[in-house]
Amino acid sequence: MSAGGGTKAIVAALAANLGIAVTKFAAFALTASSSMLAEGIHSLADSGNQVLLLVGGKRSKRGATPEHPFGFGRERYVYGFIVSIVLFSIGGLFALYEAYHKWHDPHGIDAWRWVPIVVLLAAIGMESYSFRTAIHESNEVRGDRSWVQFVRTAKAPELPVVLLEDLAALIGLVFALFGVSMTLATGNGRWDAAGTAMIGLLLVSVAFVLAVEMKSLLLGEAGTVENVRAIEAALLGEGVDSVIHMKTLHLGPEELLVAAKIEVAATDSASDVALAIDAAERRVRAAVPIAQVIYLEPDIRRPADTPQP
Incomplete structure (x- = not known):
């Protein structure tokens, strides 16, 4: 993977997630929707993850020292592993906690009812652009490997991380749209809680996959x-x-x-x-x-x- 390709995908994802996070938090402030709060935290966590990937890429370029005679190339793997921890703890566990809280206090969406739908549809558009950029950059280095093989065998962590994050974000937005729509249609806030729980389970699952792949790279993998x-x-x-x-x-x-x-x-x-x-x-x-x-x-x-x- 070229450094330029990975950086382009990371920057596109960072820009999209920052814009999406702001709109989601605004929607939560207006509607008190747990799905919007979970999605806002998710986007904020993703933004932090992209910053971590950029920092890891920069630090990995340092020259070798007597204490580190083989250089710092593996710092990219370290930061990729930290990303999986952030996604699991801040994204997944918070969403599950919020779902539990909303299930026991299932208030509906009484004000600004149209805001969550508009925000989610706009977020899907922005996230789709980020995902499209990651797919385009990945196709330049993927060769004839399937997408699963690419994620499992890629030696550079940035593109697989961005791909999985963007895919999880798009699916999470669909879950949020489902929960909000059903809450608006029925007036039952437990649909909102269900959408939030699905987001949490999704993020925990993606974080687990990322952690396994980054652990393998940290331990040391042979050449292809x-x-x-x-x-x-x-x-x-x-x-x-x-x-x-x-x-x-x-x-x-x-x-x-x-x-x-x-x-x-x-x-x-x-x-x-x-x-x-x-x-x-x-x-x-x-x-x-x-x-x-x-x-x-x-x-x-x-x-x-x-x-x-």
Whole structure:
């Protein structure tokens, strides 16, 4: 994922959520609708999440230090994990609490009855623009992966986070529209509480998915299958007879560590081996540019290392 593409999607989502949050809180002030309050908090939490993603992207660009010799690329994963916590606690749990409170005090919407509908329809329009931007930016890097595969395998957290947040926001707006409409039609405020509860359950579910994916990235994921194959093929060449074994690890979305034991000829001199390693590193970086940290250990394959037929 290009940094520019991710930033564009984040900024579009931030602008949309700030505008939506203001209108939702205004609607809540006029109508006391719990769905509008839950949606306002949801949009406010989403806005904070987009700021966190921008901060994480900026901090991850810091250079390596003696204490952090591999740099700060994983800060993007840390901030992505914080986003899941914010979405769960501020968004999901608050909505469930508000639903519980409204269920036990089910007042209807008596004043400014048309305001929630107008605000929700406008919010759906703004959120749809943000979601469309995230889809467009994601399609540029998604390739032939399905959307589920893209969210599960993407090494850059920003686009999957924005995609899931925008999708949850759109579905949440539909839930809010359902709750408000039924409350207006029946005068029973428990429909409003039901819509709020559905929003809360939705946000908790999305937060759980995000937390699982960010945890996997924080623990350290290997390169994609395509990159691993390309690296293995690039290692082979003059002076390198085979790859005995290899491991890869993402230090950040655009930085891959490669550690491999390569087979060299028993008759090669130390100078020959050094030249072969330098050439192999150049081939790997040309084939997979994100392979920025490479450690190659030369070895001589012994009979025990030979794969059995």
